[in-house]
Amino acid sequence: xSTLKTISAPRVDGVDFxxxxxxxxxxxxxxTLQDPGLxxxxxxxxxxDAAVTDGLREVLxxxxxxxxxxxxxxxxxxxxxTWTRALGAGAYVLRFRxxxxxxxQRTSFAVLRSLGGEVVAIEAE
Amino acid sequence: MSRLAPQSGRSTLVCIxxxxxxxxxxxxxxxxxxxxxxxxxxxxxxxxxxxxxxxDNAIRYGSLSREIVYSxxxxxxxxxxxxxxxxxxxxxxxxxxxxxRLQTSPERVxxxxxxxxxxxxxxxxxxxxxxxxxxAEMHLELNIQDxxxxxxxxxxx
Numbered sequence: 001x002s003t004l005k006t007i008s009a010p011r012v013d014g015v016d017f018x019x020x021x022x023x024x025x026x027x028x029x030x031x032t033l034q035d036p037g038l039x040x041x042x043x044x045x046x047x048x049d050a051a052v053t054d055g056l057r058e059v060l061x062x063x064x065x066x067x068x069x070x071x072x073x074x075x076x077x078x079x080x081x082t083w084t085r086a087l088g089a090g091a092y093v094l095r096f097r098x099x100x101x102x103x104x105q106r107t108s109f110a111v112l113r114s115l116g117g118e119v120v121a122i123e124a125e
Numbered sequence: 126m127s128r129l130a131p132q133s134g135r136s137t138l139v140c141i142x143x144x145x146x147x148x149x150x151x152x153x154x155x156x157x158x159x160x161x162x163x164x165x166x167x168x169x170x171x172x173x174x175x176x177x178x179x180x181d182n183a184i185r186y187g188s189l190s191r192e193i194v195y196s197x198x199x200x201x202x203x204x205x206x207x208x209x210x211x212x213x214x215x216x217x218x219x220x221x222x223x224x225x226r227l228q229t230s231p232e233r234v235x236x237x238x239x240x241x242x243x244x245x246x247x248x249x250x251x252x253x254x255x256x257x258x259x260x261a262e263m264h265l266e267l268n269i270q271d272x273x274x275x276x277x278x279x280x281x282x
Contacts, residue, residue, distance in 0.1 A: 032153040071252035107260045111239045
């Protein structure tokens with residue numbers, strides 16, 4: 001039984017979250033809320049907690065259709081990486097599937113990869 | 126929102142003013158769609174990013190005493206996003222210092238700010254201006270007149 005698959009995605013204008021498998025999330029649209037942490041932070045935390053509960057080794061986050069995020073939304077991904085890193089030896093890998101043609105994805109995820117060390121992997125298509 | 130008269134000397138594509146403190150919901154999406162209809166995806170990305178981040182800063186840190194004015198202009202060589210708002214002296218000093226650092230070394234400041242955001246508590250990343258310079262490859266300038274500050278981001282076309 002996958003805990004992650006039971007999580008309900010929040011309804012927020014402009015962005016869609018689809019849990020496409022026991023360890024896969026697809027995000028599409030844009031995140032331009034002034035305070036996305038308020039609306040989306042608990043969802044990201046629930047995904048992290050579920051990944052830990054399910055004993056996952058890897059979570060795939062497909063952001064190729066997430067065309068724009070404001071800097072406050074980048075914080076959501078920074079926090080997720082931070083929580084995962086804090087697990088130490090038991091950490092799962094956050095694998096981001098990105099679109100190399102989208103500038104914010106190219107730059108932001110490259111830095112996240114370098115800050116996250118072994119817990120972050122990037123698949124740029 | 127009210128539409129303002131275009132400035133002379135360059136072509137004004139969009140110019141909008143609204144009450145400080147009012148969330149311009151959907152404005153970034155509007156700018157993105159407007160740009161993608163007329164220009165390349167790359168240019169649309171730059172302008173959307175600069176518009177979103179500059180407005181966010183104006184709303185978050187600006188004073189409520191004056192309206193916020195956004196404008197998107199173009200001339201032969203540049204595309205220009207500017208936001209004017211009232212603010213307070215300590216914020217002006219912080220802003221001036223950050224813009225000065227970004228004018229000197231945008232990539233280094235971007236990386237430093239990103240690294241700081243990992244350690245910073247709260248929900249803000251404080252990456253907005255650094256993203257404009259590094260990700261959107263736009264140059265930032267400040268114009269301060271009394272308590273009014275105009276932050277301009279421009280990109281050579």
